Amino acid sequence: MARSEYVKWLFNLRMVMVLTILIPTREMIIIPMSRAAQEMGQPLNAFETCIAAANSGVVLLLLPLIYLVLTASFPTADENMLFYIVRMGRKNWILGEMLFQLMSVLSYCLMVVVLIVVQTAGTSFWANGWSIAVTDFDKMDYALTGFHMGTLLPPNLFYQMPPYKALFLSYFLLALFLLFCSMAFLWGCLCGRKLLAFFLVIAQIVLGCGMCEVKHVLMWIFPFCHSVLTVHYQKYFRKYAFPPNISVLLFLSVLTILAVLCYRKAKKVNLDMIGGDVFL
Amino acid sequence: MIKVDHVSLTIKKQEILRDVSLEVGRGEAVGLVGGNGSGKTMLMKCICGIHRSFLGEIMVLDKRICKDLEFPPQTGFIIEAPGFLPYLNGYENLKVLADIKKVIGKKEIIGYMELVGLDPTEKKSVKKYSLGMKQRLGLAQALMEHPQILILDEPFNGLDKHMVEKMRKVLTRQKQEGKTILLASHNEKDIEYICDRTYVIDGGRIISGQQS
Numbered sequence: 001m002a003r004s005e006y007v008k009w010l011f012n013l014r015m016v017m018v019l020t021i022l023i024p025t026r027e028m029i030i031i032p033m034s035r036a037a038q039e040m041g042q043p044l045n046a047f048e049t050c051i052a053a054a055n056s057g058v059v060l061l062l063l064p065l066i067y068l069v070l071t072a073s074f075p076t077a078d079e080n081m082l083f084y085i086v087r088m089g090r091k092n093w094i095l096g097e098m099l100f101q102l103m104s105v106l107s108y109c110l111m112v113v114v115l116i117v118v119q120t121a122g123t124s125f126w127a128n129g130w131s132i133a134v135t136d137f138d139k140m141d142y143a144l145t146g147f148h149m150g151t152l153l154p155p156n157l158f159y160q161m162p163p164y165k166a167l168f169l170s171y172f173l174l175a176l177f178l179l180f181c182s183m184a185f186l187w188g189c190l191c192g193r194k195l196l197a198f199f200l201v202i203a204q205i206v207l208g209c210g211m212c213e214v215k216h217v218l219m220w221i222f223p224f225c226h227s228v229l230t231v232h233y234q235k236y237f238r239k240y241a242f243p244p245n246i247s248v249l250l251f252l253s254v255l256t257i258l259a260v261l262c263y264r265k266a267k268k269v270n271l272d273m274i275g276g277d278v279f280l
Numbered sequence: 281m282i283k284v285d286h287v288s289l290t291i292k293k294q295e296i297l298r299d300v301s302l303e304v305g306r307g308e309a310v311g312l313v314g315g316n317g318s319g320k321t322m323l324m325k326c327i328c329g330i331h332r333s334f335l336g337e338i339m340v341l342d343k344r345i346c347k348d349l350e351f352p353p354q355t356g357f358i359i360e361a362p363g364f365l366p367y368l369n370g371y372e373n374l375k376v377l378a379d380i381k382k383v384i385g386k387k388e389i390i391g392y393m394e395l396v397g398l399d400p401t402e403k404k405s406v407k408k409y410s411l412g413m414k415q416r417l418g419l420a421q422a423l424m425e426h427p428q429i430l431i432l433d434e435p436f437n438g439l440d441k442h443m444v445e446k447m448r449k450v451l452t453r454q455k456q457e458g459k460t461i462l463l464a465s466h467n468e469k470d471i472e473y474i475c476d477r478t479y480v481i482d483g484g485r486i487i488s489g490q491q492s
Contacts, residue, residue, distance in 0.1 A: 004365060004376070011367065080363035082330060083421060086351045087380040267350075271330045 001084050001096030005074060006103050012073070017066055018111050022119075024062055025053050030119050033152060037133035045131045046124040047167045050116045052152040054170035055230040061209040064224075067108050067178050068185065068201060074100070075189060075274060085271060094266035097186060098259060105178045109171050128164045156233040169244060170229045176251035177227030181205065183258040189274050190265040226250060281306045281429060281460045282327060282352075287336035289322060289484075296322045297334065298484045309451075309461040311471030314481035320464040321359060323481070324433050327462070328357050340429065356427035358435050362418025366407035370417050371400045374424060383425050392424040393417075395450060397443065411438030419447065423454065430454060433464045448473045 009015075029052050037044045053059045075081075075097050085093045125131070134153050157166055181201050188197020208224025212231060219225040226247035234241055282304040289297040297319050304310045314320045325331040327338055329351040338345040340352035364373040374389045390400040396416040406414065415438050422430060430451075436444045451474050455461055465471055471478055480488045 007365070007367070080365060082359070083362075083377055084380065086328065086330075086355075086357070087377060090350055268332060270332055272325055273331075 001088060001093060002099035002103065005076065005100040008076060009074060009104050014070055017069060021062065021066060021112060021115055024059050025116050026119060028059060029053050029056060029152060034120060037131065040133045042131055042133040044120060044124045044133055045163050046117055046121055046126050047163050048131060048134055048153060049120050050113050051163060051166045051170055053116055054174055055157060055228055056152060057209055057213045060228060061205065063112060063174065064178055064181055064205050065202065068181060071104060071182055072198060075186065082271060090266050094263055101179060101182045101186065105175050105182065108178065109175050113171065128162045130158045130163055134158055154230045156235045157230045159235060159237060160233050166229065173227045173229055173247060176248065177223055179255060180223050180251060183255060183262065187258055187262050187265065190262055190269050192273050281341065282462060283339040284327065285337040287326060287334050287338060289326065289334040296484050300486050302479050302486060302489065304460055304462055306460055307458045309455045309463065309475045311475035311478040312462065312464040312481060313468060313471055313478055318481045319484040320481055321433050324359050324431050324464060328352060328359065328431055352429065354428040355431060356422030356425065357431040358418045358422050359433045362414060362421065364406040364414065364417060367405055369403055369405055370398055373406055373417065374421060377421060378424065381425060388424055392420040396420045397446060412440060412443060415439055429460045431462050436465065436470055
């Protein structure tokens with residue numbers, strides 16, 4: 001069941017949209033960072049651009065939006081799915097849908113990492129240490145590069161942890177956030193409000209991103225802010241603005257609640273009413 | 281075998297089914313005739329447990345659907361156009377479905393594919409199948425796990441004259457083997473050929489029930 005949904009998702013024509021991630025990441029992160037590294041005569045770490053993407057407001061806004069568009073036609077409830085559901089039962093079906101969401105989120109995060117890393121792989125180094133281009137950003141001539149490296153990879157991130165940990169935590173939080181979005185969307189679908197759920201999920205992403213950008217005090221009520229690793233830390237070593245462990249716990253708690261809600265709702269839902277594509 | 285007792289269904293303030301009652305006995309083949317939008321498909325969806333928000337009671341094999349059981353037991357169905365995984369061939373699609381319950385093996389799948397006139401060794405993926413081939417694969421899917429009950433909504437859609445004739449014979453033989461059949465069709469000839477009785481449904485109401 002989960003495999004069938006996953007294969008449908010993976011070989012969907014809409015999947016070419018993943019490639020659109022290349023444009024903003026290249027224009028806003030890879031080119032400026034590579035140019036700055038060139039100016040300093042220092043190579044970048046292979047994962048630094050990836051970490052920057054997962055901690056930059058605009059790119060991080062696009063990542064969940066593209067993921068939602070990719071999953072807008074799920075859960076499918078076409079006749080083929082009905083053959084499965086009738087044979088396996090509603091409980092197994094909804095558990096399969098949740099497993100599919102987990103698989104699609106992990107695959108999507110992996111695709112993002114690979115698409116970004118391959119662009120700088122040839123000119124960067126592979127080690128668990130930050131590059132001098134990033135750590136000595138203050139020695140760079142701002143007039144020459146036209147941007148400040150610290151805005152892409154903020155010091156409060158590389159002061160706190162090595163790049164591998166930053167990469168793992170950044171994408172772990174992003175994956176939890178994507179899972180939250182897709183589970184909220186799934187619950188909306190089961191309630192027969194697919195379109196409304198789609199726009200509500202998008203609205204909370206956009207609002208959360210806006211709040212996060214202006215560092216508003218209310219930003220922590222939006223799940224989006226909990227998915228941005230850099231805003232969790234202050235400049236001082238192990239000084240938190242909000243402990244990332246608490247964010248992980250919050251995500252896991254909300255995901256558990258959503259999973260229970262979806263599970264209970266799936267027992268009562270009219271299966272012929274949940275299908276369809278938001279864009280059709 | 282199947283008992284629909286005073287079933288009504290309203291969706292978005294629109295009455296889809298109005299106080300529908302019907303019965304299908306063991307080994308009986310009953311036809312459901314009605315125009316587009318008459319409520320045939322929705323009634324079948326309710327009997328199959330796909331649509332749950334109906335009022336009234338539906339019993340299949342003495343179990344209340346949506347109360348005692350999620351879905352009717354030992355039932356094969358086709359409702360609307362059957363869909364399959366487009367990148368797999370016909371045999372692989374049936375194998376994936378058969379692997380869920382594991383009550384049949386390769387031999388039965390091949391047997392039922394041949395019964396409906398499909399070649400089990402055909403490598404062509406289902407996305408290259410014609411509408412008629414998909415319909416026959418749907419029929420094989422409904423028959424393959426030896427269900428006692430068959431609920432078939434327009435099973436002859438997209439089939440040519442020769443195939444319709446062949447499928448009629450397949451269903452007649454199923455009836456002779458003691459299967460209970462509820463068959464919806466636009467074509468009254470299909471119903472006359474296979475069914476013992478007919479219910480006519482119009483505007484969500486059963487307007488007549490008669491011997492064929």
